[in-house]
Amino acid sequence: MMTDQAPTLTIYGDSISGNCLKVKFVADRLGIPYDWIETSVLQQRTRTAEFLALNPAGQVPVVKLADGRVLSQSNAIMLYLADGTKIIPTDDFARAQMYQWLFWEQYSHETAIAVLRFRTVYLKIPVEQMEPSLRPRCIAALELMDSHLAQRHYFVDEMLSLADIALVAYTRFAPEAGLVLPPRVAQWVHRVEDDLKLEHLG
Amino acid sequence: MMTDQAPTLTIYGDSISGNCLKVKFVADRLGIPYDWIETSVLQQRTRTAEFLALNPAGQVPVVKLADGRVLSQSNAIMLYLADGTKIIPTDDFARAQMYQWLFWEQYSHETAIAVLRFRTVYLKIPVEQMEPSLRPRCIAALELMDSHLAQRHYFVDEMLSLADIALVAYTRFAPEAGLVLPPRVAQWVHRVEDDLKLEHLG
Numbered sequence: 001m002m003t004d005q006a007p008t009l010t011i012y013g014d015s016i017s018g019n020c021l022k023v024k025f026v027a028d029r030l031g032i033p034y035d036w037i038e039t040s041v042l043q044q045r046t047r048t049a050e051f052l053a054l055n056p057a058g059q060v061p062v063v064k065l066a067d068g069r070v071l072s073q074s075n076a077i078m079l080y081l082a083d084g085t086k087i088i089p090t091d092d093f094a095r096a097q098m099y100q101w102l103f104w105e106q107y108s109h110e111t112a113i114a115v116l117r118f119r120t121v122y123l124k125i126p127v128e129q130m131e132p133s134l135r136p137r138c139i140a141a142l143e144l145m146d147s148h149l150a151q152r153h154y155f156v157d158e159m160l161s162l163a164d165i166a167l168v169a170y171t172r173f174a175p176e177a178g179l180v181l182p183p184r185v186a187q188w189v190h191r192v193e194d195d196l197k198l199e200h201l202g
Numbered sequence: 203m204m205t206d207q208a209p210t211l212t213i214y215g216d217s218i219s220g221n222c223l224k225v226k227f228v229a230d231r232l233g234i235p236y237d238w239i240e241t242s243v244l245q246q247r248t249r250t251a252e253f254l255a256l257n258p259a260g261q262v263p264v265v266k267l268a269d270g271r272v273l274s275q276s277n278a279i280m281l282y283l284a285d286g287t288k289i290i291p292t293d294d295f296a297r298a299q300m301y302q303w304l305f306w307e308q309y310s311h312e313t314a315i316a317v318l319r320f321r322t323v324y325l326k327i328p329v330e331q332m333e334p335s336l337r338p339r340c341i342a343a344l345e346l347m348d349s350h351l352a353q354r355h356y357f358v359d360e361m362l363s364l365a366d367i368a369l370v371a372y373t374r375f376a377p378e379a380g381l382v383l384p385p386r387v388a389q390w391v392h393r394v395e396d397d398l399k400l401e402h403l404g
Binding site: 056057065069071072073074075076077079080083092093095096097099100102103104106107108110111144147148 | 258267275277278279294297298302308310312346
């Protein structure tokens with residue numbers, strides 16, 4: 001990112017990981033300068049002693065602040081970077097709804113769609129060798145999103161929030177795993193991609 | 203709960219679920235009156251049309267506010283109820299660390315320990331029929347916690363926070379699944395149980 005400010009933030013991330021891209025999307029949206037340290041999961045760069053000293057959980061993304069303090073978990077990092085900005089609702093209940101979608105994303109969406117995509121695209125595991133419940137769980141997650149979007153343009157409070165950024169990260173990759181985005185989800189992905197100045201993947 | 207205030211909060215929860223108990227622990231800690239509607243997962247009470255209208259994800263806990271608004275996801279509900287109270291750190295970075303543990307809990311801890319316990323205790327599935335990685339993932343989660351507690355009494359900022367409440371909910375049930383709590387984790391469980399006025403299970 002070109003900026004006059006010197007980076008004070010280091011992002012350790014894997015460019016193929018939606019979880020890592022979430023952090024990039026938020027930093028770019030808010031104009032926060034950063035250094036990106038490419039850290040490949042497939043090449044086991046998250047398993048080195050050096051990386052495990054940063055994050056004992058052995059997961060990307062991780063951010064290091066200018067003073068050396070370290071934070072992990074994509075949605076926690078987003079909440080930290082975006083604190084007090086327009087992509088977090090100020091209303092208490094709307095903010096709670098945003099938290100609800102952030103936790104749902106990590107518990108029910110990422111664990112289905114990101115896993116199916118990683119196994120399909122990067123591990124090249126044949127579909128018949130995957131657990132039978134994986135694809136149905138992906139479809140159920142997308143249908144739940146489609147239903148929620150029936151009367152809304154964004155997930156919470158009719159504004160772009162961290163809920164949309166968290167959910168779009170892997171949803172826009174879902175077609176790579178052979179999943180078909182329901183119509184309202186596809187429209188919402190384009191909307192959020194436009195807001196974040198991302199290319200349309202679908 | 204005995205209180206002079208009329209309940210304004212309805213909690214739909216299953217008493218055997220750590221996720222549901224988290225919400226009870228926070229409400230009790232903060233003196234928030236509530237009605238508890240027992241909603242059994244095993245008896246499929248989360249699959250009725252009435253319940254799915256409350257939460258299309260079909261999961262407990264769910265809370266309904268006095269004005270009828272509904273919120274799901276245990277950690278999101280805790281964040282809503284505890285907003286502005288002493289169990290959420292006021293320092294930005296400490297709060298971010300709390301978020302980090304909340305997301306780690308849902309992604310790496312609950313998905314191991316709660317699942318092993320549910321399959322062992324409630325579904326009575328023999329250990330040899332479970333996925334081989336499940337128990338090692340539980341042990342890794344407990345070891346990561348033990349390591350973090352080497353120089354701390356609480357997970358964040360040397361104070362009881364939502365991080366401790368989220369993590370204690372299923373950690374104190376782990377021995378039911380035949381897991382042995384590492385020493386510092388066992389001491390921390392007792393500490394948090396005392397703080398929350400809970401009985402010592404271990």
